[in-house]
Amino acid sequence: MQRHDNSKAEKHIEFVTLVAGGQSFCIEITQIREIRRWSPVTHLPHSPSYVLGVINLRGAVVPILDLAAKLGFSAITPTERHVIIITAIDDRIVGLLVESVSEILGVQADMVRETPRTKEDASAIAVAGIIPVGDDMIKIISLDALLPTTLATAA
Amino acid sequence: MMDSAILDAFFEECEDLLVALSDGLADMREGLADDETLNAVFRSVHSIKGAAGAFSLEDVVGFAHIFETVLDDVRSKKLATDEALLRVLQRAGDILADLVDAARDDLPADRDQVDPVLRELESFLSTDDLVKEEFVFEALTLSFDTRDSGSEFEVSFHPSAEFYAAGNDPALFISALHDLGPCTVQVETVKLPTDLADFDWTKGYLTWHVVVADQKNDLAIREIFEFADDLCALKVHETTKDDPQPDVMSLPEEVETVPEPDLEPAQAARPSTQKASKKSASTLRVDPERVDRLINAVGELIINQSVISQRIEEASLPNSSELYGDLDNYKLLAREIQEGVMAIRAQPVKPLFQRMLRIAREAADATGKDVNLVTEGEATEVDKIVVERLADPLTHMIRNAIDHGIEKPEERAKTDKPATGTLRLTASQRSGSIVIEIIDDGQGLNRERIKEIAVSKGLISADAQLSAQEIDHLLFAPGFSTATEVTNLSGRGVGMDVVKTAITALGGRIAINSIAGQGTTFSITLPLTLAVMDGMIIHVGGQTMVVPITSILETIRPASTDLAQIGLDNQLLRIRGDYVPIIDLAERFGVTPQSASLTDRVLLLIQTESVSQCAIAVDDIVDQRQVVVKSMQGTYGQITGISGATILGDGKIALIIDPDAIAAGQGNALSAHIRAQKEDAYATT
Numbered sequence: 001m002q003r004h005d006n007s008k009a010e011k012h013i014e015f016v017t018l019v020a021g022g023q024s025f026c027i028e029i030t031q032i033r034e035i036r037r038w039s040p041v042t043h044l045p046h047s048p049s050y051v052l053g054v055i056n057l058r059g060a061v062v063p064i065l066d067l068a069a070k071l072g073f074s075a076i077t078p079t080e081r082h083v084i085i086i087t088a089i090d091d092r093i094v095g096l097l098v099e100s101v102s103e104i105l106g107v108q109a110d111m112v113r114e115t116p117r118t119k120e121d122a123s124a125i126a127v128a129g130i131i132p133v134g135d136d137m138i139k140i141i142s143l144d145a146l147l148p149t150t151l152a153t154a155a
Numbered sequence: 156m157m158d159s160a161i162l163d164a165f166f167e168e169c170e171d172l173l174v175a176l177s178d179g180l181a182d183m184r185e186g187l188a189d190d191e192t193l194n195a196v197f198r199s200v201h202s203i204k205g206a207a208g209a210f211s212l213e214d215v216v217g218f219a220h221i222f223e224t225v226l227d228d229v230r231s232k233k234l235a236t237d238e239a240l241l242r243v244l245q246r247a248g249d250i251l252a253d254l255v256d257a258a259r260d261d262l263p264a265d266r267d268q269v270d271p272v273l274r275e276l277e278s279f280l281s282t283d284d285l286v287k288e289e290f291v292f293e294a295l296t297l298s299f300d301t302r303d304s305g306s307e308f309e310v311s312f313h314p315s316a317e318f319y320a321a322g323n324d325p326a327l328f329i330s331a332l333h334d335l336g337p338c339t340v341q342v343e344t345v346k347l348p349t350d351l352a353d354f355d356w357t358k359g360y361l362t363w364h365v366v367v368a369d370q371k372n373d374l375a376i377r378e379i380f381e382f383a384d385d386l387c388a389l390k391v392h393e394t395t396k397d398d399p400q401p402d403v404m405s406l407p408e409e410v411e412t413v414p415e416p417d418l419e420p421a422q423a424a425r426p427s428t429q430k431a432s433k434k435s436a437s438t439l440r441v442d443p444e445r446v447d448r449l450i451n452a453v454g455e456l457i458i459n460q461s462v463i464s465q466r467i468e469e470a471s472l473p474n475s476s477e478l479y480g481d482l483d484n485y486k487l488l489a490r491e492i493q494e495g496v497m498a499i500r501a502q503p504v505k506p507l508f509q510r511m512l513r514i515a516r517e518a519a520d521a522t523g524k525d526v527n528l529v530t531e532g533e534a535t536e537v538d539k540i541v542v543e544r545l546a547d548p549l550t551h552m553i554r555n556a557i558d559h560g561i562e563k564p565e566e567r568a569k570t571d572k573p574a575t576g577t578l579r580l581t582a583s584q585r586s587g588s589i590v591i592e593i594i595d596d597g598q599g600l601n602r603e604r605i606k607e608i609a610v611s612k613g614l615i616s617a618d619a620q621l622s623a624q625e626i627d628h629l630l631f632a633p634g635f636s637t638a639t640e641v642t643n644l645s646g647r648g649v650g651m652d653v654v655k656t657a658i659t660a661l662g663g664r665i666a667i668n669s670i671a672g673q674g675t676t677f678s679i680t681l682p683l684t685l686a687v688m689d690g691m692i693i694h695v696g697g698q699t700m701v702v703p704i705t706s707i708l709e710t711i712r713p714a715s716t717d718l719a720q721i722g723l724d725n726q727l728l729r730i731r732g733d734y735v736p737i738i739d740l741a742e743r744f745g746v747t748p749q750s751a752s753l754t755d756r757v758l759l760l761i762q763t764e765s766v767s768q769c770a771i772a773v774d775d776i777v778d779q780r781q782v783v784v785k786s787m788q789g790t791y792g793q794i795t796g797i798s799g800a801t802i803l804g805d806g807k808i809a810l811i812i813d814p815d816a817i818a819a820g821q822g823n824a825l826s827a828h829i830r831a832q833k834e835d836a837y838a839t840t
Contacts, residue, residue: 045744
């Protein structure tokens with residue numbers, strides 16, 4: 001939420017839109033490091049179902065999460081067509097597996113609407129705001145809410 | 156810029172001096188001291204005072220002054236060195252170290268700590284001393300104004316042929332010295348050849364003696380000669396009139412020998428570069444970042460080496476190919492470079508242990524217990540990071556041992572133990588790892604109490620059946636703290652779990668061994684290096700994983716007669732008449748093993764801290780090689796049974812197994828509980 005409020009002060013924000021669990025989402029472009037094709041992961045034992053494993057990103061060990069599963073949709077069965085979005089929050093680098101990445105969406109800060117209060121399920125918590133685009137509505141994913149630091153300290 | 160560099164040098168030097176001071180005081184207390192020790196102690200304090208004066212660190216100067224005056228009285232036998240005095244001296248040494256620390260961090264001195272000790276020191280001084288002290292102190296204050304109260308320094312320098320060849324002019328140096336203060340310059344011409352025919356115009360024959368007055372210290376003088384240091388034979392020493400012992404002020408690097416007069420000047424210059432080998436030339440101060448960069452590069456080199464090995468293997472060359480020999484050489488070289496780089500970072504644990512001596516004294520004072528901390532193996536070298544990151548856990552454990560482990564004197568009196576408790580802090584190297592032990596001769600762990608607390612904090616269920624070792628390990632459970640009342644010392648809510656986390660983060664492990672009434676031993680085992688380790692590459696259910704070589708005792712391909720069973724699926728391995736439990740790694744990690752039968756698989760017999768031995772069943776052993784350890788702490792968090800990850804030759808990630816956690820997980824109620832908790836935690840995120 002914080003991040004979203006900050007960005008509101010700026011006039012123009014760019015988002016990368018993506019599809020996960022059949023729905024449209026977007027992530028602020030400044031939080032994205034790179035987008036790469038699905039490559040096989042090394043599985044982690046004792047990990048929650050949405051954690052697919054880790055990959056080698058130029059010498060760094062990066063965990064890959066299934067965004068759809070994390071948001072409460074059914075898990076993706078990864079294939080060559082799927083895409084990994086490498087995101088960076090502070091020092092943490094996390095890859096998100098999504099069905100596809102569509103486009104870069106530039107909007108004025110005042111176009112971002114607050115998330116209507118709904119039942120607090122896995123995806124509602126992670127949505128920081130919504131952007132109406134034509135008939136569609138794109139949900140902004142808050143990485144802070146999606147990946148609380150407890151992920152790193154849960155052990 | 157310059158100032159901060161000099162200041163850094165000062166603090167670094169202080170560190171050395173404080174070590175010498177603390178060594179000397181410890182010797183004095185043990186009655187091993189002779190006059191030289193006493194002088195060394197005095198010199199350390201004096202040098203700190205002198206240098207601190209130059210930076211106007213008044214707190215340090217003021218305290219060091221009183222300290223030094225007391226030491227001077229001890230030296231001149233005006234004061235008898237009894238237990239009480241030695242105690243105060245040692246405390247004063249600690250306070251001086253604290254003051255230097257405070258000055259470094261630019262913090263105000265902790266007057267509550269300093270003043271009582273200061274008063275105690277003063278109580279040893281006669282009124283005479285105090286008067287003298289006032290006077291000397293005045294003089295020192297004046298010296299800040301660089302009026303005529305500074306010391307005189309005699310600078311002797313003999314430029315070599317290289318000095319002239321490099322285009323230097325002695326006149327410029329002398330004029331620079333002149334800028335510092337009034338100078339008297341003399342030139343020594345004895346080396347000039349009597350026969351002009353022998354004269355070689357490229358050589359240096361002259362030695363200048365310059366006496367510079369009004370100097371606070373020799374830093375400014377040395378700075379002038381800094382860039383010509385190895386081009387001329389330089390000697391700087393103080394010629395203070397009121398100080399009968401000129402060597403008192405001298406810094407260690409001044410044990411320079413003047414080149415032998417009968418040597419040719421050009422040759423004479425050479426010893427001048429080596430002569431400082433006593434101290435300065437033997438150490439090299441390097442920005443740690445440069446070393447880190449090198450270490451990273453070496454890490455990449457090792458990965459690259461395994462990539463190449465793999466490629467060559469895939470190329471299926473004839474066995475006779477010379478490439479294999481070259482590849483082996485490459486491996487050896489890479490390993491040598493890696494070990495060399497790691498050695499750069501290695502540091503003796505001595506300063507760390509010395510800090511612990513202070514901590515122990517403070518803790519003993521605060522708890523009113525009589526504790527003697529004995530350190531062993533101070534010369535053991537460990538990675539710099541390890542030394543740094545061990546400080547907090549060790550502090551915590553030392554305090555714990557004194558607060559909880561060692562009994563109060565009156566309680567000790569009831570037993571046949573000596574009234575003074577002994578705490579031993581030892582470091583040693585054992586095949587690829589460093590073992591640090593903290594051994595107290597206190598009351599041992601109160602397991603009943605530990606269990607009660609664990610139950611009351613909901614860490615275990617009340618009816619859990621735990622072995623003594625499992626109970627001991629509860630100490631490391633998050634949220635566990637045995638202190639009944641929160642004391643000032645330990646029990647601040649952070650407990651041994653923080654210690655354990657810190658040690659695990661270093662790739663180490665910690666074990667407890669406690670005997671009721673006799674004491675407790677904590678042993679910390681740490682890898683020699685952090686970045687690279689020797690690993691055995693194994694396959695488990697289609698996954699490639701790495702087991703640290705250090706924990707593997709042997710590998711066994713079991714015959715069916717070697718296997719036994721308890722109950723439904725508790726497998727045992729019979730080895731030389733003993734039975735050890737078998738842990739199926741595939742089952743532990745939830746993957747399907749390649750074969751259900753253990754006889755088709757390989758067992759790794761491992762030594763662990765919690766269970767004495769156990770056998771880990773894996774599908775296959777692939778290779779044994781050096782792997783570069785990548786932490787997953789930062790990106791993902793810790794996983795039970797996994798200590799890190801590494802990148803294999805094919806670019807894939809292999810997880811590094813933590814055999815201790817695997818072994819500990821065997822039927823351990825605690826770990827099951829923690830796992831359950833963790834799953835809860837995930838469920839809520």
